[in-house]
Amino acid sequence: MTDEDGREATSPVRFRAGQRADVVAYLHQVAGQSGQRLVTVVESTNGVLDGAMMVSGLEVYRADPWALPERPLLGSAPALVLAEAARRDLSALAKLKIDGGTLTGRIDELDAGIARSAAAEEPLKRRGRWIRHGRRTDAKVALTFDDGPHPPFTGQILDVLERYAVPAAFFCVGLHATAGSQEVARMSEAGHVIGNHTWSHPFLPDLSRDQLDEQIERTHEVLALAGGTPSNLFRPPYGSRTPEVVGWLGARDLRTVLWDVEPSDWAMPGADVIAQRVLEQAQPGSVVLMHDGGGDRSQTVEALPAVIEGLLDRGHRIVPLTELLESEGE
Structure with a gap:
C-alpha cells in the first residue's frame, strides 16, 4: 500500500492461497482505521480476487499490461508496482464492476x-x-x-x-x-x-x-x-x-x-x-x-x-x- 505521495502506507503483508476472506477483511480494516479512500488494484493475470472484493464493497481497478513492466513467468506484477500504477494515473486503469467482472472494459477485445x-x-x-x-x-x-x-x-x-x-x-x-x-x-x-x-x-x-x-x-x-x-x-x-x-x-x-x-x-x-x-x-x-x-x-x-x-x-x-x-x- 502507498499513500498519495508514493510512500509505503503500511508494512507489506503476505497471504497464502485460500485466505481470500482474510485479504478482504484486512483491506476493510485498513480503510476503516485510516478513514481515507482505499483503491485496490489487480491485473489481468489474476482473476481470482476481484469478485470477492467487489461483493464486499471494495473499490477495485485493473492494471493492464501496457501500464506495467514485464511480468514474471508465473504470477502478476509486484504489489508495489500495481499500487504505483494507480497512484500515478488512476484514470488509466479500468474500474471493475460486478456485472462486468475482471474483464470490465475489455469485453469487445x-x-x-x-x-x-x-x-x-x-x-x-x-x-x-x-x-x-x-x-x-x-x-x-x-x-x-x-x-x-x-x-x-x-x-x-x-x-x-x-x-x-x-x-x-x-x-x-x-x-x-x-x-x-x-x-x-x-x-x-x-x-x-x-x-x-x-x-x-x-x-x-x-x-x-x-x-x-x-x-x-x-x-x-x-x-x-x-x-x-x-x-x-x-x-x-x-x-x-x-x-x-x-x-x-x-x-x-x-x-x-x-x-x-x-x-x-x-x-x-x-x-x-x-x-x-x-x-x-x-x-x-x-x-x-x-x-x-x-x-x-x-x-x-x-x-x-x-x-x-x-x-x-x-x-x-x-x-x-x-x-x-x-x-x-x-
Missing part, C-alpha cells in the same frame, strides 16, 4: 479475439480437441463448474450432486487447489471429472507461450498432488483466445472444452434467474457452465437443485462430461 480464432479452431474441432457441446441428437447434458475449489461453496455443490446422484466436471484453478486439496480429493473420490483452468485465471491473450505453458503445467501438478485425477481437459478462462493462443493449445496434448449454456451466475443475478437461464438455453448435447469459485457462489448453490430437477423433468440425462464428449457435435 475478448469477443474480437474469439471471432478471429474461428479458422484456427476448425482443425482441432475435426480431431475432437475443441468442443462446445455434444451431439444434438442425444438427450444428454453435462454440468461443469469453474474457478474452484472454493470453500464452502464447492463442498455445498458436491453435497447437492451427491444428493441427486448426478456427475459433474470441475475446471479447477491451480492457486485455489493448493489450499483446497480436500475438495479436490472429494471430487475425485466421487467420480467427477477434474479439468485444468490455469493457475491464476488469466486473460490468455496477455500471456506469452511460456507463461501459458507454466500456468497449465503447474495446475496439473498441484491437482495431482491434491489427490485428484486430472484429465487432459482444459478450459480457457473467460473462453479467451486468439488464433495464436489456439495454436499454442493445439500443440499440447489437451482437449479444450468450452460451453453452450451460460447463465452468468458469476454476476449474481439471483438463484431463480440462474436456474431459468439454464433451463431456457439447454438442449440435447449441452455443456452447462456454472461456477463454484471466484466469489460468492451461494446463488449457484441455491439454484442447483432446480437446475437438476428441471433438466431431468425435460427429459435430459445428466452425464459425465467425458461421456458427452465421446459424441461431440457441431
Whole structure:
C-alpha cells in the first residue's frame, strides 16, 4: 500500500492461497482505521480476487499490461508496482464492476479475439480437441463448474450432486487447489471429472507461450498432488483466445472444452434467474457452465437443485462430461 505521495502506507503483508476472506477483511480494516479512500488494484493475470472484493464493497481497478513492466513467468506484477500504477494515473486503469467482472472494459477485445480464432479452431474441432457441446441428437447434458475449489461453496455443490446422484466436471484453478486439496480429493473420490483452468485465471491473450505453458503445467501438478485425477481437459478462462493462443493449445496434448449454456451466475443475478437461464438455453448435447469459485457462489448453490430437477423433468440425462464428449457435435 502507498499513500498519495508514493510512500509505503503500511508494512507489506503476505497471504497464502485460500485466505481470500482474510485479504478482504484486512483491506476493510485498513480503510476503516485510516478513514481515507482505499483503491485496490489487480491485473489481468489474476482473476481470482476481484469478485470477492467487489461483493464486499471494495473499490477495485485493473492494471493492464501496457501500464506495467514485464511480468514474471508465473504470477502478476509486484504489489508495489500495481499500487504505483494507480497512484500515478488512476484514470488509466479500468474500474471493475460486478456485472462486468475482471474483464470490465475489455469485453469487445475478448469477443474480437474469439471471432478471429474461428479458422484456427476448425482443425482441432475435426480431431475432437475443441468442443462446445455434444451431439444434438442425444438427450444428454453435462454440468461443469469453474474457478474452484472454493470453500464452502464447492463442498455445498458436491453435497447437492451427491444428493441427486448426478456427475459433474470441475475446471479447477491451480492457486485455489493448493489450499483446497480436500475438495479436490472429494471430487475425485466421487467420480467427477477434474479439468485444468490455469493457475491464476488469466486473460490468455496477455500471456506469452511460456507463461501459458507454466500456468497449465503447474495446475496439473498441484491437482495431482491434491489427490485428484486430472484429465487432459482444459478450459480457457473467460473462453479467451486468439488464433495464436489456439495454436499454442493445439500443440499440447489437451482437449479444450468450452460451453453452450451460460447463465452468468458469476454476476449474481439471483438463484431463480440462474436456474431459468439454464433451463431456457439447454438442449440435447449441452455443456452447462456454472461456477463454484471466484466469489460468492451461494446463488449457484441455491439454484442447483432446480437446475437438476428441471433438466431431468425435460427429459435430459445428466452425464459425465467425458461421456458427452465421446459424441461431440457441431
